[in-house]
Amino acid sequence: MELTKELFTRLDPTAGVIEGKSVSARRLSDLKGLFADEAAFDQALQEGDPVIYETSGVESASGEGDLHYAAGKILPGKIGREYFMTKGHYHAWKPAAEVYIGFQGRGVMLLESEDGRQVELVPLEANSIVYVPGNTAHRTINIGDEPLTYIGIYPARAGHDYGSIAVKNFAHVVVEVDGEPRLMKREDFLKEIAINKEL
Ligand code: S6P
Ligand code: ZN
Secondary structure (H helix, E strand, O other): OOOOOOOOOOOOOOOEEOOOOOEEEEEHHHOOOOOHHHHHHHHHOOOOOOOEEEEEEEOOOOOOOOEEEEEEEEOOOEEEEEEOEEOOEEOOOOOOOOEHHHHHHEEEEEEEEEOOOOOEEEEEEEOOOEOEEEEEEEEEEEEOOOOOOEEEEEEOOOOEEOOOHHOOOOOEEEEEEEOOOEEEEEEHHHHHHHHHOOO
C-alpha cells in the first residue's frame, strides 16, 4: 500500500472545485473555433470574455495503475443557440475510459466515435454517473440555467488530445430549439445559420 499518495480531498459540489487545488479557467477566447455560430462568438467576445468553465484536478500520482481526477464547473449560457460547453477531447492514450459523476445542474455529455458516425448524448446531472468508453471524443455541455458541476476520474496515463478536436471539431452540436436542447449534425446547423443570415 502506497500511503504516501494523496488519499483524501474534499469537493465543494456547488463551486465544482476540489478544495485547496488551483483552479484553471477557460474563457470564451480559449474556445475559438469551437462554437458553430462565429458571428455570435465574435459578438460575445466583444461584450467581454466570459469564463465558460473551470477545472481543478488531483493529478499527482503517476505510477502504473494510478488514477487522476478533476472537478469541473460549466457556467450556464449560450453562444448563439449553442450551450456553453467544454473544449472536448480524446485521451492521448486512446483506449483510456473515464467515469463522470454529476453533482449539480443539468448537463449532457456528447460522445462521438472517431469517424463521427456514432454519437450518444448522455445526461449528466446530480447523482448521475456516465461511463465514457475509450477511443471516444467527449464534451460536457451545460443545458440548464445554473452551473453544472461534476468530477471525472481517469487513468493517470490518459492525458488529453485537444488537437484532433481543434482540427475537425465534433460532428454534432447541442443547440436550443423551442427552449429545449436538441442534438443536430453540425453541417445542418451551419446551413440553418447561413439561411438565417440571408433573411
Ligand atoms: C479529463 C476529464 C475532465 C475534463 C474537463 C474539461 O479527462 O474529461 O476533467 O478535462 O471536463 O474539459 P476539457 O475538454 O477542456 O478537458
Ligand atoms: Zn477525458
